[in-house]
Amino acid sequence: MTTIAELPPGFVDKVLSAQSTFRSVMDAMARPGSVQRIVPMAGVPGPTMRGTAAIALTLFDHDTPLWLDARMAERSDVVKWLKFHTGAPVVQDSSIASFALISDGAALPPLERFALGTNEYPDRSTTVILQVESLDSGRSFELRGPGIDGVATLQASIRPFDLFERLRFNEALFPRGIDLVLVADDAVVAIPRTTRVVNKGS
Amino acid sequence: MNAPAYNFAYLDEQTKRMIRRAILKAIAIPGYQVPFASREMPMPYGWGTGGVQVTAAILGPQDVLKVIDQGSDDTTNAISIRKFFAKTAGVATTTATEDATVIQTRHRIPETSLHANQVLVYQVPIPEPLRFLEPRETETRRMHALAEYGLMHVKLYEDIARFGHIATAYAYPVKVNARYVMDPSPTPKFDNPKMDNCPALQLFGAGREKRIYAIPPYTQVVSLDFEDHPFEPYRFNAPCALCAAENSYLDEIVIDDKGGRMFVCSDTDYCEGRQAAGHHGSLSAAPYKEKAQEGSNG
Numbered sequence: 173m174t175t176i177a178e179l180p181p182g183f184v185d186k187v188l189s190a191q192s193t194f195r196s197v198m199d200a201m202a203r204p205g206s207v208q209r210i211v212p213m214a215g216v217p218g219p220t221m222r223g224t225a226a227i228a229l230t231l232f233d234h235d236t237p238l239w240l241d242a243r244m245a246e247r248s249d250v251v252k253w254l255k256f257h258t259g260a261p262v263v264q265d266s267s268i269a270s271f272a273l274i275s276d277g278a279a280l281p282p283l284e285r286f287a288l289g290t291n292e293y294p295d296r297s298t299t300v301i302l303q304v305e306s307l308d309s310g311r312s313f314e315l316r317g318p319g320i321d322g323v324a325t326l327q328a329s330i331r332p333f334d335l336f337e338r339l340r341f342n343e344a345l346f347p348r349g350i351d352l353v354l355v356a357d358d359a360v361v362a363i364p365r366t367t368r369v370v371n372k373g374s
Numbered sequence: 375m376n377a378p379a380y381n382f383a384y385l386d387e388q389t390k391r392m393i394r395r396a397i398l399k400a401i402a403i404p405g406y407q408v409p410f411a412s413r414e415m416p417m418p419y420g421w422g423t424g425g426v427q428v429t430a431a432i433l434g435p436q437d438v439l440k441v442i443d444q445g446s447d448d449t450t451n452a453i454s455i456r457k458f459f460a461k462t463a464g465v466a467t468t469t470a471t472e473d474a475t476v477i478q479t480r481h482r483i484p485e486t487s488l489h490a491n492q493v494l495v496y497q498v499p500i501p502e503p504l505r506f507l508e509p510r511e512t513e514t515r516r517m518h519a520l521a522e523y524g525l526m527h528v529k530l531y532e533d534i535a536r537f538g539h540i541a542t543a544y545a546y547p548v549k550v551n552a553r554y555v556m557d558p559s560p561t562p563k564f565d566n567p568k569m570d571n572c573p574a575l576q577l578f579g580a581g582r583e584k585r586i587y588a589i590p591p592y593t594q595v596v597s598l599d600f601e602d603h604p605f606e607p608y609r610f611n612a613p614c615a616l617c618a619a620e621n622s623y624l625d626e627i628v629i630d631d632k633g634g635r636m637f638v639c640s641d642t643d644y645c646e647g648r649q650a651a652g653h654h655g656s657l658s659a660a661p662y663k664e665k666a667q668e669g670s671n672g
Contacts, residue, residue, distance in 0.1 A: 187382045191434045194394045198432065201401045202575045202590050231398075233391050270395070291519035295399035295408045318404050318551050319590035321573070347519075347553065351402045364402035366551065366590075 179249070180215020182229050182257040189214070193230040197353065200362035205315040205324030207307050208360045217253040219243055219275040221303050223355040232258035232271060239269035239286075239298070243276045266298070274302045277331035283338055283350050294347035297365075305329040307356040312372040319364070325372070326361060328354065336369040343368065383430040383463040389413055393431035393586070397577060400588035405554030406518070407501050407585040415581065416458075421451055423581030425478050425497035426458070432493060432577070433459060433476060438466045440474035445482040445623065445640030452480075469643050481544075483565040485622050485644040488574035490591065496559045498580035501587065503547045503557035523555045526598060534603055543608055549596045550589055563597065564607040564623045570595040612637040615657040617648035 183189035189212030196208040210223045217225070232238060238260040244250050251262060263269055266285045274280055280302065289297035310329030313336065316322075332338070342349040342365040349365030363369065381387065389411075396410040415423040433439065439459050443452040447469040455478060456467050468474050471486040478495040488494060500506075504514040507525045517523070526547055533541045546563035550556050558569060559578060569576065569589060576589040589595060599605035610624045615636040622644055624637040636657055639645035649658060 187387060188435065190387065190390070191382075191432075194390075195432065195434060198394070198397060198401070198575075201398050202588075231391060231395055233388060235392065236395070292515045293409075294403050294406060295396070297399075299398070318593035319401075321592045347403050347406060349402075351398070364590075366402065366404065 176256060179253050179256055180217050180225075183212055183214050183226075185212075186229075188212075189226070190230040193226045196360055197227060197230070197362065200353070200360045201319075201351070201364055203319050203324075204317060204363055204367040205313075205320060205326045205361060207326075210358045210360055213358075214257075215253070218247040218250040219303070220250060220253075220273075221355050222358050223360050224273065224275075224301060224303055227301060227353065227355070227360070228254060228258055228260075228273070232260040234259045234261065236260050236270035237263045237268050239263055239266040239272040241272075241274045241276055241279055241281075243279070244273050269298045272298050272300045274300060277302055277304060277335070280332050280335070280338075283341065286350055288345060288348040288350065291348060294349070297348065297350060299351045299353060301353045301355060302330075302335075304331065304354050304356050307354060307359040307361050314370045314372050315363070315367050317364075317367040320367070326369075328356075328361070330354065336363075336371065339363065339369065342366075380462050382435075383433050383459065384416075385413065385427065385430045389427075390431045393427055396586045397428065397431065397588065400577070400586050401575070401590050403554075404590055404593050405550030405556040405587060407580075407587045410584055410586050412581045412584040417454070419582040420499060422455055422478070422480055422497035424579030424583075424586070425480070425495050425581075426455060426579075427581060428495045428577050428579035428586060429455075429459065429476060429478050430463075432495075433463050433465060435463070435465065437475045438468050438473055440468050440471065440477045440643075441479075442477065442482060442484065442641075442643075443480045444625075445484075446642045448642060470647075471643050481560050481562075482623070482640060483561060483568045485619075485639070485641045486647075488568075488572055490573040492574040494572075494574050494576045496561075496576065496578045498557070498559040498578045498585070499582070500545075501557055501559075501578065501580040501583050501585040503545075503555050518554060521553060523549075523598075526555055527600075530598060530600070530603075534600075540599065540603055540605075546605075547598050549598060551593050552596075555598070556587065556589075562608070562623055563605070564609055566595070566597045566605070567607060610637050613655060614639045614645060614648075615655040617645045617653045617658065618655040619645070619648055619653070 200208040286298035306329040315324040352363040441456040443449040471484040597605040622639045
């Protein structure tokens with residue numbers, strides 16, 4: 173039984189830490205493939221990375237149904253920390269989630285199971301936050317799309333290995349689709365639904 | 375009592391989270407209007423409540439804020455919004471376009487090219503470009519869902535049939551990333567080309583209509599037109615009377631009751647910068663002459 177006193181802390185300065193974290197995420201979303209750093213730090217329960225914890229404290233609240241992968245959901249310290257600091261309801265049905273937290277990429281469910289939005293309201297879709305091994309080394313990817321001046325390259329070590337092949341369904345679905353936020357420790361890269369990613373090989 | 379009366383940047387944290395989530399979705403779906411729970415602000419609708427809420431949600435203590443109204447840093451609306459954030463967020467403010475990290479604007483895009491470390495926040499009165507063609511929200515929403523924009527082309531065609539050219543001079547509709555038709559807010563169509571492939575992030579806030587939308591950096595923005603009636607930016611055919619600029623957007627100012635008028639840059643920072651750099655227009659000496667006369671009288 174965890175008491176509140178034993179929970180890892182939230183932000184020291186809620187207001188300015190959330191603002192700084194949001195700007196990093198906003199810059200990441202506006203410039204897909206660019207690696208942004210999250211500076212403010214909070215406690216990190218269980219398998220939660222520093223960046224993920226900061227994003228959760230910045231964007232989650234009682235209005236954002238949250239889906240957790242099995243490795244997160246089975247950890248009561250993670251669930252309690254999220255509940256205490258954000259108040260976001262944890263849901264079993266991934267298709268109604270505003271956000272999904274994935275700590276084990278190999279167990280990423282088919283992306284169709286998340287909310288894809290509707291053609292009338294494409295914004296009502298799940299933002300998938302996926303923790304990855306590295307966002308500065310590994311395989312090379314080429315990114316194109318809004319926010320990118322020509323071509324952007326990303327070096328990342330990501331599981332599942334076929335993530336970007338799976339993400340290609342965004343092209344046919346648009347304006348519906350999945351927006352992806354990759355986190356490795358304090359580094360963040362966003363892949364909104366408009367970004368086209370091709371594998372450049374290693 | 376020393377406790378601050380307001381949260382940083384006025385809005386409470388729950389409101390900021392809601393607006394921030396809307397901004398992220400807006401960036402992910404360029405040109406699509408994301409509904410948001412717009413709050414009452416301490417200023418009337420029509421004075422930039424949408425832009426103010428977007429600015430409040432993104433602003434941090436390191437930011438340098440510039441606010442313009444019709445290109446001017448010195449009008450009531452611009453000054454009061456600038457003071458509002460200087461007071462509630464303690465941010466540095468500037469009138470110099472290149473020094474600003476966040477620029478809130480009503481109805482203009484600065485003449486100076488924007489750079490990648492800037493965010494341009496537009497105040498938007500009517501975000502729906504199809505609203506005057508189709509009043510029902512249910513219908514315009516379906517038209518956007520189906521990318522059914524024939525009605526907008528009919529409107530532009532009717533301009534041509536009636537006037538011989540596309541007479542829409544401001545709020546000229548654009549297509550963003552080859553998908554959504556978007557209202558660029560009532561900027562003069564002179565500014566439309568600046569939105570295309572812009573290095574800065576562009577965010578749009580409509581407070582009364584409760585919509586946020588965005589154009590990510592380096593995104594294609596095309597002004598709607600026809601092959602035989604291509605889009606043309608409009609500008610008065612005159613140099614600025616103060617700085618002699620030939621390529622800036624001009625305001626027409628009546629200067630007497632005998633039909634006299636002068637054309638001056640609407641972007642005050644751009645005009646002052648050019649005058650400081652030694653450019654002089656046909657009337658630029660006038661204020662100095664007046665000052666000299668005042669001096670000799672006194």
